[in-house]
Amino acid sequence: MGEHIHVRIWDVTGVGDDGELLESAHCRCGATWNRSYRPDDGSPED
Ligand SMILES: [Zn+2]
Numbered sequence: 001m002g003e004h005i006h007v008r009i010w011d012v013t014g015v016g017d018d019g020e021l022l023e024s025a026h027c028r029c030g031a032t033w034n035r036s037y038r039p040d041d042g043s044p045e046d
Pocket residue numbers: 004005006007027028029030031
């Protein structure tokens with residue numbers, strides 16, 4: 001296969017024990033990613 005640039009489509013899948021947002025992403029090629037982040041750690045301007 002040639003070069004493939006993953007297209008990650010993120011969806012919020014839940015909220016963790018500490019209030020962090022759990023997100024997962026998938027690409028049409030089948031690759032998946034998971035991440036979590038805490039909204040209160042973000043930029044205060046947001
Ligand atoms: Zn891909």
